[in-house]
Amino acid sequence: MQGKMAMRNATLFIALGMTLNVYAATPQEILNSYIPQAKQENPAFKEFSPSRGEQFYHAKRIHSSGKQMSCAACHTDNPKNAGSHAKTHKEILPLAPAINKERFTDSAKVEKWFKRNCQDVLERSCTAQEKGDFIAYLLSVK
Amino acid sequence: MKRLNALFLWSLIVALSAPTLVHAEENENEGQSLPRVANANWKTECASCHTLYHPGLLPERSWRKLMSGLDKHFGENASLDPPSQQEITDFLVKHSAGAGSNYAKSVPASTTPLRMTETAWFKRQHREVRADVWKRPKVGSPSNCMACHKGAEQGDFSEHAVAIPR
Numbered sequence: 001m002q003g004k005m006a007m008r009n010a011t012l013f014i015a016l017g018m019t020l021n022v023y024a025a026t027p028q029e030i031l032n033s034y035i036p037q038a039k040q041e042n043p044a045f046k047e048f049s050p051s052r053g054e055q056f057y058h059a060k061r062i063h064s065s066g067k068q069m070s071c072a073a074c075h076t077d078n079p080k081n082a083g084s085h086a087k088t089h090k091e092i093l094p095l096a097p098a099i100n101k102e103r104f105t106d107s108a109k110v111e112k113w114f115k116r117n118c119q120d121v122l123e124r125s126c127t128a129q130e131k132g133d134f135i136a137y138l139l140s141v142k
Numbered sequence: 143m144k145r146l147n148a149l150f151l152w153s154l155i156v157a158l159s160a161p162t163l164v165h166a167e168e169n170e171n172e173g174q175s176l177p178r179v180a181n182a183n184w185k186t187e188c189a190s191c192h193t194l195y196h197p198g199l200l201p202e203r204s205w206r207k208l209m210s211g212l213d214k215h216f217g218e219n220a221s222l223d224p225p226s227q228q229e230i231t232d233f234l235v236k237h238s239a240g241a242g243s244n245y246a247k248s249v250p251a252s253t254t255p256l257r258m259t260e261t262a263w264f265k266r267q268h269r270e271v272r273a274d275v276w277k278r279p280k281v282g283s284p285s286n287c288m289a290c291h292k293g294a295e296q297g298d299f300s301e302h303a304v305a306i307p308r
């Protein structure tokens with residue numbers, strides 16, 4: 001009986017751990033995780049800049065397909081707002097962690113979307129400096 | 143009391159994380175429901191940007207082709223990490239339109255459609271839908287299944303459940 005209970009508690013503990021694992025990181029921790037890479041890319045790296053991130057977020061660029069692209073095009077001019085997918089109109093939940101607590105809490109998810117969206121908007125990968133500036137900007141939005 | 147709470151929490155976790163609930167109710171009748179299928183990764187990854195399309199809407203070769211070109215997915219980068227890509231491909235293939243189904247039979251063996259809206263089966267099923275209906279704001283395009291088939295993501299395309307928005 002005692003053993004069974006202990007086993008059940010252990011399983012519960014593991015299950016809870018797995019559930020909580022989804023929110024393993026804070027946005028600040030994810031932001032900081034880009035510092036070593038940023039230093040590697042540029043030995044003169046000092047810090048991430050919310051204002052540079054804001055410019056990056058709004059910067060409009062003409063894609064080789066002729067379409068005008070920007071982060072804001074889908075995520076809207078205010079990252080506290082929900083956006084929508086240009087083609088399918090599926091809702092995109094707000095990017096600002098002040099509004100959406102799930103944002104920037106899962107490093108694999110963050111990298112997945114940087115990989116996709118940097119290619120779609122810039123037609124190249126983003127630098128660690130750009131990623132850090134972008135997150136720093138979103139964290140500054142209150 | 144504590145033990146009861148733990149037990150309750152545990153059952154809740156089990157209920158919420160039940161990974162697969164498969165009702166293998168094959169129905170070959172046109173316009174009828176596809177079997178209920180589930181895979182957490184498929185649901186998360188494939189429905190981030192669009193309707194969660196049922197695996198039974200395309201034949202195996204179509205899913206394989208689609209899943210091997212995710213970096214250029216209808217003009218967008220939808221790339222996945224290799225383990226997720228493998229898991230979702232396996233799931234889609236397992237539940238793809240079977241060779242004997244009317245739907246799969248409507249797709250010529252020489253073609254590998256990536257858009258289910260381009261298949262003969264889709265066109266025949268929707269022949270009564272006028273061009274202006276597709277363009278209604280609440281519909282938008284033929285790829286927006288959910289506009290008229292509320293249960294599309296669960297594989298329910300039954301005719302009596304169709305409600306076309308005004």
